[in-house]
Amino acid sequence: MSEAKLLTLSEAIDRFVPDGSSIAMGLAQETLIPFAAGHELIRQNKKDLTLIGPISDILFDQIIGGTGVAKIQAAWVGNVITGSCYNFRRTVETGELEMEDHSNLTLAMALRAGAMGVSFMPTKTALGSDLFRTNRSLKLMTCPFSGDTLTAVAAINPDVAIVHLQRADKFGNAHAWGNLGITRDACMASKHIIITAEEIVEPEVILRDPNRVITPGFRVSAVVHAPWGGHPSPVPGYYNRDHQGFIDYRDRSKTLDDFGKWKKRWVDDVHSWQDYLNLVGQKRMADLSIKNHDLSEPVDYGY
Amino acid sequence: MSYTLPELMVTAAAREIVDGEVVFVGMRLPLLGFLLAKSTHAPKALGIYELGIIRESLAPEAI
Numbered sequence: 001m002s003e004a005k006l007l008t009l010s011e012a013i014d015r016f017v018p019d020g021s022s023i024a025m026g027l028a029q030e031t032l033i034p035f036a037a038g039h040e041l042i043r044q045n046k047k048d049l050t051l052i053g054p055i056s057d058i059l060f061d062q063i064i065g066g067t068g069v070a071k072i073q074a075a076w077v078g079n080v081i082t083g084s085c086y087n088f089r090r091t092v093e094t095g096e097l098e099m100e101d102h103s104n105l106t107l108a109m110a111l112r113a114g115a116m117g118v119s120f121m122p123t124k125t126a127l128g129s130d131l132f133r134t135n136r137s138l139k140l141m142t143c144p145f146s147g148d149t150l151t152a153v154a155a156i157n158p159d160v161a162i163v164h165l166q167r168a169d170k171f172g173n174a175h176a177w178g179n180l181g182i183t184r185d186a187c188m189a190s191k192h193i194i195i196t197a198e199e200i201v202e203p204e205v206i207l208r209d210p211n212r213v214i215t216p217g218f219r220v221s222a223v224v225h226a227p228w229g230g231h232p233s234p235v236p237g238y239y240n241r242d243h244q245g246f247i248d249y250r251d252r253s254k255t256l257d258d259f260g261k262w263k264k265r266w267v268d269d270v271h272s273w274q275d276y277l278n279l280v281g282q283k284r285m286a287d288l289s290i291k292n293h294d295l296s297e298p299v300d301y302g303y
Numbered sequence: 304m305s306y307t308l309p310e311l312m313v314t315a316a317a318r319e320i321v322d323g324e325v326v327f328v329g330m331r332l333p334l335l336g337f338l339l340a341k342s343t344h345a346p347k348a349l350g351i352y353e354l355g356i357i358r359e360s361l362a363p364e365a366i
Contacts, residue, residue, distance in 0.1 A: 029354040055353075080330060104353055179355035 002171040005223045006200065009273075012222035013040045016160055016192045019047040019068075024111070024158040024190055026056025028181035029104075030080060031236060033059050034164035036229035036276070037196050039267045042066030052111075052158050054104045054182065057233060058249050061085035064097065065259045066267060071098040073137075073156060075107055081243060082250040087259060101135050106153050108182045110137065113155035114189030120152040127151055160221075161190035164230045165214060166237055168197035172220025173206040173213055178236030180214070187215035196226035198238050210301065227273055231280060231288075239288040313339055323347045 007015070017023065023041075026033045038059045041049070047068035051060050054075040061077065063069055065087030077088045077099075091097035102110070105125040113121035122141065127149065132138050137154035163183055168174035174195050176183065187193050193215060200223070206213060230238075232245030252262040270276050277285065306314075309332060316336030320326055322345040328337045330353070337350050341361060350358045 031354070181355055 002217060004170040005172050005220060006170040007222045007224060009036060009040050009196065009224045009226060010044075012194050012224050013037065013044055013046075016194055016221050017041065017044075017046060017162075020049070021046070021159040022050035022052060022156075024052040024156075024161040024186040026053040026059055027161070027163070027183040027186045028179055029055045030057060030241070031178050031234050032164050032176065032180075032183075032230050033057055033233035034162045034196055034229065035059055035062075035231060035233065036226045036273065037162045037164065037194065037224075038063050039066075039270070042263065042267045043270075052107070052156060052186075054102070054107045055080070058085060058246060058253075061087045061253065062249075062263075062267075064088055064091055065253065065256075066263050069097060071100065073100040073102060073107065073110075075102045075104045079246055079250050081246055086253045086255075090256075100137060101131060103129075103131060106131065106135075106138060106151070107156075108185065109153040110156040111158075111182055111185040111189045113153065114157040115185040115187075118155060120154050122150045122152055125151060126153075156189060158186065158190040160192040160194060161186045162194045162196070163187065163214065164196045164226065164235070166197065166235060167199045167201045167205065168195050168223045169201055169203040169206050169217075170223055171203060171217050172223055173203065173217035174215070174220070174223070175206060175209065175212040176214040177212060183214060187219070192221040193219055194222045194224065195220055196224045196229040198227055198229065198235060200225045208301070209299070211299075228277055228280065228285070229273065231276075238290060239285070240290065242284070242288055312336070316340075317343070317345075320345045320348050323349075325349045325351065327351050327353070329353065 033056055041063055045067055048070045050071040051063060051069055052073045058079050078085045092099055103126060109121040109123045126138055139152045141150050141152040143150050165174055165176035174197060232242035234241040253259045313332055313335045316333060317339035320340035326337055326348055328334055328350045338361060341348055
C-alpha cells in the first residue's frame with residue numbers, strides 16, 4: 001500500500017531540501033512556476049544551492065537575492081516581459097554566482113540523460129555555438145555509427161525536482177496539464193520530487209485519467225497543498241498570468257534595499273498561503289481567475 | 304520616414320520569413336517580427352514557440 005506523503009510546505013522543504021541541494025524548478029517556462037516553494041527556500045535560509053531550469057522567470061532572481069545560491073544551470077535568467085534581473089546581474093558581476101550557460105535544448109538533453117540513467121545525451125544542438133567556450137558540460141564527440149560530429153551533453157541528476165501543478169492525491173499521483181516543458185524528464189532525473197498542488201483530490205480522480213499523470217507516484221517524496229502556489233505565473237485551468245506582478249518586481253528589485261523591502265513583505269511576513277492570498281487581495285484574484293472555461297472531450301478508458 | 308532601432312530589427316526579421324515556412328519564434332522582439340510577417344506577406348507561416356506551443360493563427364489578444 002502506498003504511504004501518504006501530504007506535508008506542509010515548510011515540512012517538505014525542511015525535510016527534502018538540505019543546504020547544498022541542486023533543485024530543478026520552473027520546467028515549463030512561463031507556466032506552473034513553483035513560486036510558493038521557491039519562497040519557502042528563502043524563508044528557510046537555504047545555503048549553497050544549485051538551481052536548474054531553462055527559464056524560471058523572476059523566481060530564480062528572487063531566490064538568488066533572498067538566500068544562498070552558488071550556481072545556476074539555465075538557458076536564460078531574467079524577467080520575461082521586462083528584461084534582465086537585478087539580483088542575478090549583481091551576483092554574476094561580482095563572480096559570486098557561477099552560471100552554467102545552456103540553451104533550452106541542451107538543458108533538456110542533460111535532464112533527459114539524467115532521466116535515462118546514462119552519463120550524456122548526443123545531440124546536434126549547440127554545434128558551432130559559443131556555448132562550448134564557457135559550458136564544460138558540453139563536449140564535441142564523434143558518432144560511433146555515422147562518424148558525424150555531435151554535441152555530448154553531460155547528464156544532470158538534480159537532488160530534488162519541485163513541481164507546481166493542478167491536482168494531486170496524497171500518495172504522490174498527480175495530474176498536470178498545459179505546456180509541461182521538460183517536467184517529466186526532470187522528475188525522472190531527480191532523486192526526490194516535491195509536488196505542490198492547487199488541489200488535493202481523491203486517488204480515484206487521478207486513476208480515472210492515467211495519461212495525465214505527470215510522474216510515477218511512488219517516486220514522489222512529498223505532496224503539498226498550495227493554492228495559488230504558482231502565482232504570479234499562470235496555472236492552466238485556475239488563474240492567468242499576473243503581468244503587473246512581474247512589472248512590479250522589476251521596480252522592487254532594482255537595488256538591494258528595494259529587494260530587502262520586497263522580501264520582507266512577500267516572504268518574511270508570509271507564514272501561510274492564506275497570508276499570501278491576503279497580500280494578493282480578493283480583487284486581483286478575481287481578475288486573474290479563469291472565466292472562459294475550456295473543457296476537453298472526455299476519453300473512455302473502459303474495457 | 305523615421306523609425307526606431309527595435310522597429311528596424313523587427314522589420315528585418317519579418318522580411319526573413321517566407322510564406323508557409325515553419326518558424327522557431329523567440330520571445331519579445333522576435334515574436335513581433337513573426338507577427339508582422341504573419342499579418343502581412345506570410346499569412347500561412349507556422350510558429351513554434353519555445354514554451355511548447357505550435358500556432359497557425361495569432362493569439363486573439365496581445366498582452
